[in-house]
Amino acid sequence: MEKLYYRKRYLDSLETTIKEIVLSNGKVGLRFEEDIVFPGGGGQAADIASIVDNSNKIFEILSVEEDEVNGNLHYVNEASDFNVGDRVNINIDWKHREDNMHQHSGQHVLSGCFYKLFGRNTTGLHIGKLISQLDIEGLFDDEMVSKIELYANEIIQQSIEIENYVSEDDNIVTRRKLPETDNGIRILKIGDLDINACCGIHVYNTSDLKLIKIVRYYKNKNGTRFEYLVGKRAVDFVLKRENVFGKILNLYSCNEDTIINALMNERLKRDELVLEKKYLENKLLPTISNELMDSGESTFGEITLITKVFSNDQKWLIEDLGRYITENNRAIVFIANEKENNTEILLQCSKAISDEYHIINMGQLWKESSHIVRAKGGGSRFLAQGICEKAEDILVFFANIKSSIKNEK
Ligand SMILES: [Zn+2]
Numbered sequence: 001m002e003k004l005y006y007r008k009r010y011l012d013s014l015e016t017t018i019k020e021i022v023l024s025n026g027k028v029g030l031r032f033e034e035d036i037v038f039p040g041g042g043g044q045a046a047d048i049a050s051i052v053d054n055s056n057k058i059f060e061i062l063s064v065e066e067d068e069v070n071g072n073l074h075y076v077n078e079a080s081d082f083n084v085g086d087r088v089n090i091n092i093d094w095k096h097r098e099d100n101m102h103q104h105s106g107q108h109v110l111s112g113c114f115y116k117l118f119g120r121n122t123t124g125l126h127i128g129k130l131i132s133q134l135d136i137e138g139l140f141d142d143e144m145v146s147k148i149e150l151y152a153n154e155i156i157q158q159s160i161e162i163e164n165y166v167s168e169d170d171n172i173v174t175r176r177k178l179p180e181t182d183n184g185i186r187i188l189k190i191g192d193l194d195i196n197a198c199c200g201i202h203v204y205n206t207s208d209l210k211l212i213k214i215v216r217y218y219k220n221k222n223g224t225r226f227e228y229l230v231g232k233r234a235v236d237f238v239l240k241r242e243n244v245f246g247k248i249l250n251l252y253s254c255n256e257d258t259i260i261n262a263l264m265n266e267r268l269k270r271d272e273l274v275l276e277k278k279y280l281e282n283k284l285l286p287t288i289s290n291e292l293m294d295s296g297e298s299t300f301g302e303i304t305l306i307t308k309v310f311s312n313d314q315k316w317l318i319e320d321l322g323r324y325i326t327e328n329n330r331a332i333v334f335i336a337n338e339k340e341n342n343t344e345i346l347l348q349c350s351k352a353i354s355d356e357y358h359i360i361n362m363g364q365l366w367k368e369s370s371h372i373v374r375a376k377g378g379g380s381r382f383l384a385q386g387i388c389e390k391a392e393d394i395l396v397f398f399a400n401i402k403s404s405i406k407n408e409k
Contacts, residue, residue, distance in 0.1 A: 003072075005038045005047075006164060006186075009101070009201055012036075012094040018086045022073060029065065029073035030082060036090055038097065039064040039072055042200035043125045044104045048093035051076060054086065097201070099231065103127045105162060105202040106152075106212050106230030107134055112194025113151045115175055118144065122176070123223055131215065131233075134226045145217055145226075152212040159207040160191040164198075211235050277316075284317075285324040293329055299406055303353060304331040307398045311338045319385075322348040326382075332360065332405070334398045336391070343391040345375060347384045347401070354381040365401045372397040 004011060014036045022029035030051070040046030049061045051074070059076040066072050082088075104127060111122040114136050124135035140148075166184040175196045178185055188198040190206065203209060213234040215227045229237050249255060252262045296304035306325065310318060318337045325333050325348075332349040347362040354360050362384040366377065370386075373393050377386010388394065 002034050004034050004036050005201055008036070009164070009204065012092040012097065014090045015087060016090060018082055018084055018088060019071065021082055021084055024075075027062070027075045027077060028082065029075050030088075031071045031073055032088075032090065035072055035074075036092060037061060037064055037072070037074060038201050039066050042104065042198050043107075043127050044100050044200040045096075045127065048096045049074075050091050052089040052091065053082065054088070099233065100127060101201055101203050102209055102231030102233070103132045103229075104198075104200045105206075106209050106228065107132065108162075108188055108190060108194055108196065108198065108202070109152050109155050109206060109209065109212060110134055110148065110214075110226070110228060111136075111175070111196070112190055113148050113155065116193060117147060117151060131227050131229060134228060135220060135223055136226060137223050139219060140217060140224050145214055149212065149214050155190070155193055156206045156209050156212065158191075159205055160193065161205055162202050163187075163189040164202055165189075211238065213237055281320055281324075285321060288321060289325045289328065292325065292333075293331065296331065297402070301353075301357065302330055304329065305402055305405070306331055306333045306335075307395075307402070308333070309336045309338060309394060312340075313337050315344060318344060318346055322346045322383075326350045326353075334401060336388075336394045336398075338391050338394075342387040342389070343373075343394060344387055345373070345377070345385060345394070345397075347379075349382050351382045360405060365404065368404065369397055369400045372400060 004014065014034060016032045016034045018030055019033050020031040022031070037049045038044070038047045046064060051059045051061060053059070061074045062077055063075045064072050065075070107122075107125055107127070111134070114120045114122065118138070120137045122134060122136055124133070126133045165187055167187045168184045172178070172185075172187065173195070174187070175194055178197050185197050186199050187195060188200075188202060189195045208231075210231050211234040213229045215229060215237065217224055217226045219225075228234075249259055252259060252266075254262045292306045292308055293304055296306040299305055315337065318335055322333050322335055325331050327350065330350075330353065332353065333346070335346045335348075337344040337346075347366060349360055349362060354362070361381045363379045363381060366375070366379065366384040366386075370377075370388075373388035373390045373396075375386050375388035375397070378384055379386075388397070
């Protein structure tokens with residue numbers, strides 16, 4: 001049987017003859033005169049394939065058992081009335097095969113580039129369904145990675161033939177040490193970029209790969225792991241990014257040359273605003289906090305109960321105020337912030353007070369009284385917040401919570 005998949009790498013359909021039928025565990029194993037179904041190997045996934053019999057019935061190939069001597073066995077599930085000598089059609093899921101060839105050939109191009117530019121060898125490969133990973137010796141920086149990516153794509157543009165053949169030459173020099181074997185070794189050669197042992201199926205020419213994109217890289221053990229895409233995967237990724245990038249440029253009224261500066265300025269402005277907000281908070285929070293503490297109501301354990309309804313104020317101010325007062329005083333705050341469409345509510349005390357008195361539990365108090373204002377939300381023992389629908393009853397709500405604290409005591 002000839003493994004046509006090595007000689008005719010782009011053959012996705014073949015009419016052939018059944019040479020032998022083997023029955024095993026309720027499955028039917030078929031051997032063909034010629035074979036185009038790649039069984040997987042070298043890190044590359046097996047083909048997805050099916051067989052069409054002479055009455056146009058389709059049988060999925062469930063698994064392939066490799067057999068170097070007699071030819072691979074292709075298992076189909078259904079009891080079928082195949083006979084030795086039948087002519088059948090084998091069909092390969094071409095999208096799946098082509099995608100896997102792209103990722104695998106792309107890996108050899110990348111591995112060759114890493115070796116040629118930096119003398120670094122490949123230590124691992126995983127061809128994934130969405131993204132592939134390539135492990136390389138040593139560490140890299142952005143500049144080195146950019147050089148690799150440019151070089152790999154230059155190799156694509158140079159349209160270099162990718163040769164795949166069995167070599168009996170014992171003196172052949174490859175990128176990595178060859179395994180010891182008496183049989184010939186399948187070699188993959190990409191011009192003078194790379195020569196290495198490989199049993200995968202590859203494209204004929206580097207130009208078939210279209211594009212190689214390194215998506216990201218990071219330190220992995222003592223080396224570096226690269227995530228990469230090749231072919232349609234790479235093109236789709238770049239087009240999607242370009243689309244998003246175009247929107248960002250529009251948003252900032254910038255072009256490729258000015259966007260980085262604009263974003264740096266934006267970041268500086270944001271840092272300044274954060275400082276301004278901090279400054280304002282430091283001035284404002286103690287003043288409001290003191291006013292509210294003065295107007296608060298004393299209760300057991302030297303705790304002050306504070307009730308305050310703000311109108312159309314900033315949410316961050318309300319939250320910062322709740323935190324500031326409870327961090328700096330023995331106080332429980334009930335704050336509302338009335339807005340046009342809804343009213344924000346915040347119930348807060350310090351963790352220390354809620355540890356001291358188990359009846360002081362903001363989440364629990366919220367649950368018990370929230371029906372009064374039809375509030376949505378909730379929280380923990382020391383912080384509960386949310387919004388309410390019936391803002392006109394907010395003071396009743398607060399009074400109810402206050403009295404339940406006092407009564408429990
Ligand atoms: Zn390979």
